[in-house]
Amino acid sequence: MSSIIALCDGNKFYSSCEQIFNPLYRGKALIVVSNNDGMIVTLSPEAAALGLKKFTPYFQVAEFCRANGVVICSSNYALYSTISTQFMRVASRECYSYFPYSIDEIFAEFGNDTPQNLSKLGRKLRHDVWREVRLPIGVGLGDSLTLAKAANHAAKRLGYRGVCVIKAHNREAILGAMLTTDVWGVGKRIGQRLSSMGIHTALQLAQMKTKTARKMFGVNIERTVFELNGTKAFSWDDMPVNKRQIFSTRSVGQRITTIAGLKEALSFHACEAARKLRGQKSVARCLVFFAQTSAYDKHGVSGFSRTIHLPAPTSDSMIISQQITSAVESCYAAVPYYRVGVGLLDIEPGLQLDMFNDNLGKPALMSVMDRLNEQMGKGAVFVVANGIEKNWQMRREFLSPSYLTNWNDIPNIKC
Missing domain, CATH: 1.10.150.20 (5' to 3' exonuclease, C-terminal subdomain)
Known part of the structure; x- marks a missing residue:
């Protein structure tokens, strides 16, 4: 046969996810803004009807949104990923x-x-997803x-x-x-x-x-x-499944002005990239890390980029983090860093490993850490080099609760 x-x-996926756990948002003008609340990445039909457009910098329309009662949500990728699953x-x-x-x-x-029965199938798919997930789909x-x-x-x-x-x-x-x-x-x-x-x-x-x-x-x-x-x-x-290069990079919410803060930020992105690498069951032979200032700061644009060839292909967060934090000493300058990132290059399947090499890391430990973070919420277990406070992390002033990954954010039902 x-x-x-x-x-x-998923229809207007990010904005629809925000409306699942907050029914008061349904039918209202709603926008979701990108990392550091930088620009509009998705918007509800009601927000589009007000003339708001995708990829508009948020600061340009912030006053308009307040005046028109637009609901503003910071990107909550942990929530969106769980709903996607x-x-x-x-x-x-x-x-x-x-x-x-x-x-x-x-x-x-x-x-x-027949076309008629296929239409019924499509309607059933829409109905089932709406009934069980409360997500509108096409x-x-x-x-x-x-x-x-x-x-x-x-x-x-x-x-x-x-x-x-x-x-x-x-x-x-x-x-x-x-x-x-x-x-x-x-x-x-x-x-x-x-x-x-x-x-x-x-x-x-x-x-x-x-x-x-x-x-x-x-x-x-x-x-x-x-x-x-x-x-x-x-x-x-x-369709390409596994990426040949994996990057984790962000603009920071607060300028990084110390070497300790820079190490923490780079270690955080090293672990994010390593997590994605393990997710596709791959290892990397090479990494690159960088930091730069903002063109809008008085210092102008400056920064550095450094490439490291790893002793052996790995996806171990601790090894990748340690390689970067050891090398950053020679790169640091006393300037306010605005954007940092880590990239993993020369990626290959994780099966192609040298079993006699001591530099492979601790795959069992990484597996346990990944499982715990899946069960308890992203960041529940992390490499200590990432820091505790993370004052440099991106701004998310309008972040919705993590309804599905944080016990403290589970919705309460009053009977």
Whole structure:
């Protein structure tokens, strides 16, 4: 039996997460601001109706938001990650196979059926996720990954009520109303080239000869043409899962003016990067760390960057932290640092280890630490070099409680 691909996508994911545990936010203008409360990263439809836009620096609209009663939330990634896990568990419960594509998107493979029954499937997925997670989602279904993406794009339009199925009877109509730049994998640059050739819609792209697509744009656009016509040409394996480089970097909430503070900040980011590395079961052979001042400070832009080749590939937080804190002494200057970061490079699968090397670290200890932080909340167990107070950490003035990862923040129910 052939299969159908569903793409389930959280609607306005970050703002919807904030509304789950605070029903008073529902139906109100709400924005979520990025690290250090820097810029708007997502907003509710009500906030968009006020004229607020994504990626606007928050300080430019702070007074407007206060005057118009806009709810402001700092990014709460621990909360969003936990809700994402719950959402994907429900969405993938009855499928053949699935692939989490991003924090708010999951591809799932189901048995093919009539358009009517597939619409029922989409509505059931929406209903189940809303009932169990209280997260509104859109569902697009199609015979290929690209068509599922296109269907999900259409599902957001009026009339579809959050579910769209693309099959032979409506494929041309839906693709004909979709710009090439909205097709998964096309993007602005290729879209401009297609436009110069008179190809403006997804339907026109689908009608392009595959040999021409390959010759002019390469194998991926050739596959896209196949996919738009309902032939599977991409698979889970074509999607990059493990990153080749992993970085943790942030602007600080309070300038770092001491070497002790700089060591703590760099150690914190070293451990964050190492945690992500362990999450994809990889190790790194090389690292880079840096710190710089702000162009808006009187000192102007200055800073340093240092690369270290590790004695052996590792994902051990303590080893990576120690390598950096030992080297930072020779880099430090008495200036107010504004941005710091750590990157892990030359990444390879964690199985390729030298079992006779003493520099591998303590993988069992790292595993226990990761499990405890999953169960008790991020940062419950940490490397002491990260510091206790962390006064340099990013500003999150409007941070919502950690409802799902902190015992003190669990909502109280009064009967």
